[in-house]
Amino acid sequence: MEGKEKGDMKKVLVVGSLNMDMVLSVDHHPVPGETIIGDGITYHPGGKVANQAYAVGKLGGDVRIIGCVGWDNNGMILTENLAQAGVDTTAINRMPEAPTGMAIIDVDKKGDNSIIVISGANACLTPDLLRKQKASVEWSDFIMTQLETPIDTVLELARMAKKADKCMILDPSPARADLPDELFPLIDIMKPNEKELSILTGMPTETDEEIKAERAKIVEAVTERFGEVEVIDSFFESAPHDAKPLWFLGKSLELLSTADCAYFAEGWKDYRGCKIEHECAVQYGIDIVGE
Numbered sequence: 001m002e003g004k005e006k007g008d009m010k011k012v013l014v015v016g017s018l019n020m021d022m023v024l025s026v027d028h029h030p031v032p033g034e035t036i037i038g039d040g041i042t043y044h045p046g047g048k049v050a051n052q053a054y055a056v057g058k059l060g061g062d063v064r065i066i067g068c069v070g071w072d073n074n075g076m077i078l079t080e081n082l083a084q085a086g087v088d089t090t091a092i093n094r095m096p097e098a099p100t101g102m103a104i105i106d107v108d109k110k111g112d113n114s115i116i117v118i119s120g121a122n123a124c125l126t127p128d129l130l131r132k133q134k135a136s137v138e139w140s141d142f143i144m145t146q147l148e149t150p151i152d153t154v155l156e157l158a159r160m161a162k163k164a165d166k167c168m169i170l171d172p173s174p175a176r177a178d179l180p181d182e183l184f185p186l187i188d189i190m191k192p193n194e195k196e197l198s199i200l201t202g203m204p205t206e207t208d209e210e211i212k213a214e215r216a217k218i219v220e221a222v223t224e225r226f227g228e229v230e231v232i233d234s235f236f237e238s239a240p241h242d243a244k245p246l247w248f249l250g251k252s253l254e255l256l257s258t259a260d261c262a263y264f265a266e267g268w269k270d271y272r273g274c275k276i277e278h279e280c281a282v283q284y285g286i287d288i289v290g291e
Contacts, residue, residue, distance in 0.1 A: 012056050012063040013140035013166075014049040015130070015157055017122045017148035018092070019101040020074040021046035028108050038106075045081040046103055047122075048146040048171055057085035064088035064140070066133050067149075068121040074100035075121070091136055093129065095121045101148075117148055117174065125149045127156035138164050146171040151180070158186035175199035177270050201271070211235070222263050222289060232259055249273045253280060261287040 025039040045054070049065065056063040065087055069075030071094050078100065083089045101120035107113045130153055137143065143161045145154055147170075154170075161168040169189040172179070175196035192200055212235065219231055232255050236248060252273065256262060262281045268274035281288055 009062045010141040011139055012053075012061055013066065013136055013143045014053040014056075014063065015066045015143065015145045015149075015153075016049035016125070017047040017101055017117075017119075017146065018050040018065075018067045018069050018075075018078045019047040019103045019117065019120075019122070019148075020044075020078065021103045021105055024104070024106040026106050026108050029106060029112070029114055045078050047078070047101065048148055048173060049144060050078065050082060052144055052171075053087045054082055054085045057082065057087040060086065064091060064136055066091040066125070066130065066136060068093045068095050068098075068124040068129075070094070070098050070100040070121045071096040072100055074102070091133055093124070095124045098124055119148065122149050125153050127152050129153075130156055130160070134160065137161060137166065140166055142167045142169060144169045144171070146173055147176060148174065151176075155180055155183050155186075158183055162186045172196050172200060181272055208235075218263065218265055245273065249276060252277055256280060256286065257284075259286055261289050263289040 021044045023042045023044060025041070026036055027039070028036070030036045047067070049067065053063050053065040063086070065082060069078055069092060075094055079089050079092050082092075098121040101122040102118045104116045104118070105113055127150075137157075137160045143157065143166050145157055145168075147154060158168055158170075167188045168186060169191070170183075170187045172190060172192045173196055175192065177199055179200070215235070219229070223229055234252055234255050236243075236251060239248065239251075253276075256277055262277070264274060264278055268278065278288070280286075
């Protein structure tokens with residue numbers, strides 16, 4: 001970004017959480033019921049979108065943040081830290097009724113971490129409060145958010161971004177399997193990690209080998225209960241590299257049309273594609289095993 005004036009740059013709006021991170025250094029992560037001695041504790045300004053805003057600001061980018069902090073010392077530290085990095089903090093709301101959000105992070109000696117987020121004032125970022133920032137949405141070129149703020153607010157932001165023809169980027173963390181169907185078509189870029197992708201898709205495994213192993217267990221269970229069956233292979237190893245979810249759904253429905261019966265694994269009701277496949281099976285008279 002060297003040599004460019006901010007007025008010539010693309011404008012980035014980040015919307016969401018500001019947290020004070022409390023980082024605990026531990027030898028290993030405790031199991032339920034275990035008490036361990038920590039090696040140390042440090043405090044760092046954090047929050048997923050606050051970190052993104054800070055990084056863009058330090059690079060010299062034109063960036064603004066919308067969020068909520070408490071009327072407390074942590075809120076003041078977070079706001080000042082972002083301002084010093086060059087972030088426009090005028091859309092940060094200080095909420096006297098709630099403390100600033102906090103993330104408790106324990107990091108073991110291998111560098112693996114686990115995180116507990118206490119929303120605090122982040123929960124105060126409601127759709128109504130967001131709509132008051134319409135000018136900031138219209139000002140931006142790119143909008144980034146995550147799932148540490150209320151899901152109704154995330155959905156309203158995506159609607160506003162689409163209406164204003166802005167590029168909407170979602171970091172789906174903390175991941176949840178019950179995201180509203182309306183949200184997905186409104187997102188231009190989604191950046192989950194492996195665990196988040198597993199939760200979003202409903203697949204309990206992460207590698208092709210693990211997925212096949214899980215399928216094999218289901219086939220074995222069905223065979224034991226109902227006798228010998230011929231399995232229609234729906235694992236699409238030759239899928240195009242840029243295949244969209246609708247491509248996989250279309251292929252699955254094509255295979256479903258050749259089946260005599262279908263088995264829907266536990267949790268199928270949580271996912272759009274599975275619900276469509278199930279409804280097709282019902283409407284077109286394909287027996288559903290176990291129902």
